[in-house]
Amino acid sequence: MKQPFVSSSDSCASSAKRKRPGRYVTWLSLSLMSFMALMILIIYEARWVFPEIQAYFSQSGNLTGQQLATRSRLYLQDAQVRLLEMPNQDASSDAIVDIELAYGLFDVDIYHQHYDCTSASLSVLDETVTALESNSVPPVVLARELLDPINCLTRIEMGQLDRRGEAINTFAERTRWHHQVLIYTGVLIFLLGLLFWWLHERQLRRAEKATQDTLRWMKRAMRDPLTDIGNRSALQQDVMRQQQQSLGLVIVDIDFFKQYNDALGHPAGDTLLCRLARVIADALPEEATLYRLGGDEFAALMPCENHATLQYYCQQLRKRVQEAQFPHLTHPNNDQVTLSIGATWFMPKQAGFPQAYEAADKALYQVKTAGRDDWRIIAVA
Numbered sequence: 001m002k003q004p005f006v007s008s009s010d011s012c013a014s015s016a017k018r019k020r021p022g023r024y025v026t027w028l029s030l031s032l033m034s035f036m037a038l039m040i041l042i043i044y045e046a047r048w049v050f051p052e053i054q055a056y057f058s059q060s061g062n063l064t065g066q067q068l069a070t071r072s073r074l075y076l077q078d079a080q081v082r083l084l085e086m087p088n089q090d091a092s093s094d095a096i097v098d099i100e101l102a103y104g105l106f107d108v109d110i111y112h113q114h115y116d117c118t119s120a121s122l123s124v125l126d127e128t129v130t131a132l133e134s135n136s137v138p139p140v141v142l143a144r145e146l147l148d149p150i151n152c153l154t155r156i157e158m159g160q161l162d163r164r165g166e167a168i169n170t171f172a173e174r175t176r177w178h179h180q181v182l183i184y185t186g187v188l189i190f191l192l193g194l195l196f197w198w199l200h201e202r203q204l205r206r207a208e209k210a211t212q213d214t215l216r217w218m219k220r221a222m223r224d225p226l227t228d229i230g231n232r233s234a235l236q237q238d239v240m241r242q243q244q245q246s247l248g249l250v251i252v253d254i255d256f257f258k259q260y261n262d263a264l265g266h267p268a269g270d271t272l273l274c275r276l277a278r279v280i281a282d283a284l285p286e287e288a289t290l291y292r293l294g295g296d297e298f299a300a301l302m303p304c305e306n307h308a309t310l311q312y313y314c315q316q317l318r319k320r321v322q323e324a325q326f327p328h329l330t331h332p333n334n335d336q337v338t339l340s341i342g343a344t345w346f347m348p349k350q351a352g353f354p355q356a357y358e359a360a361d362k363a364l365y366q367v368k369t370a371g372r373d374d375w376r377i378i379a380v381a
């Protein structure tokens with residue numbers, strides 16, 4: 001009977017299992033995307049930004065050239081002053097030293113590469129030193145000869161300053177771009193984080209809902225929908241829970257309920273079942289729990305130490321139903337509803353539910369065969 005339900009739940013479980021890999025792929029790809037965004041950022045920093053900064057602040061490369069040219073020009077101007085102001089032997093020697101120092105600072109690769117006047121100016125300096133050493137040309141004339149190299153150096157200074165300005169602009173541009181990359185990557189990582197959080201929350205909510213649904217279904221599976229009392233499963237579970245104490249099990253069956261239904265219809269039968277459930281519950285002690293086993297059969301479980309207590313409650317049950325006077329016009333022996341009651345008392349850890357049920361059912365059967373509307377107690381075998 002229950003087979004279709006089991007197989008359908010199995011198929012639900014297997015479809016849920018089938019969905020799992022997809023979810024893991026989503027999680028995995030999201031974490032990979034975050035990781036890659038971070039890696040791109042780090043590589044970008046290391047590959048493009050740091051060399052740029054290094055180039056800007058380093059003391060090598062084309063940016064330095066302006067300072068060397070300035071120093072070289074200052075030495076040449078010093079030499080010029082010496083040659084113009086005191087054209088004697090000492091002044092010539094000092095001028096030679098200045099020119100040689102200027103030559104050393106002037107003879108730089110970058111100047112040769114970018115400024116055509118460099119080689120010519122260096123030749124002029126060579127010739128000037130030779131002339132000074134041989135004293136063949138008047139110092140005043142030689143001082144004038146130095147004007148071309150000085151002009152060349154001035155051009156180099158201006159040119160190098162322009163190049164430096166260009167480098168700064170390029171660097172500023174790149175820095176701006178770098179900032180944009182940083183901001184967008186930060187926003188992307190933040191959004192990915194939000195997405196992670198949202199997915200995580202959704203998963204939590206789904207898990208919570210699934211747990212609540214399961215609990216609700218489990219609760220529903222333990223109850224009789226008509227009378228809203230526990231069913232046979234609930235009874236078995238309660239017996240298992242109360243292993244340590246002596247229990248009384250009472251089974252109650254309505255006499256000639258079929259005739260009642262036939263005469264008044266099933267809705268009236270349902271109403272009688274609900275009313276009887278209340279009457280039976282009222283007749284039993286507060287600690288007793290009532291169950292509907294199915295059809296017109298009820299069961300009650302209660303703490304019970306001895307035969308006398310059980311006997312008392314069986315009598316109470318019969319009496320209360322008689323007092324309730326539910327009319328049953330098609331009852332062969334009576335004009336009102338009567339009950340047949342079978343009971344037993346047992347220690348769950350010595351005798352399980354099946355043995356207790358068997359004993360109570362046997363007692364009920366004896367009442368039925370003896371003519372109904374009575375109670376009987378049989379000890380667990």
Ligand SMILES: Nc1nc2c(ncn2[C@@H]2O[C@H](COP(=O)(O)OP(=O)(O)OP(=O)(O)O)[C@@H](O)[C@H]2O)c(=O)[nH]1
Nearest residue numbers: 253254255256257258259261266267269270295296
């Ligand atoms: N109204 C109603 N009737 C039910 C329900 N479940 C089972 N029944 C009816 O209960 C009746 C039980 O009939 P039987 O098992 O023959 O019992 P009985 O007529 O009480 O006869 P005895 O127990 O031998 O006195 C059947 O007619 C079922 O159709 C239910 O939920 N509501």
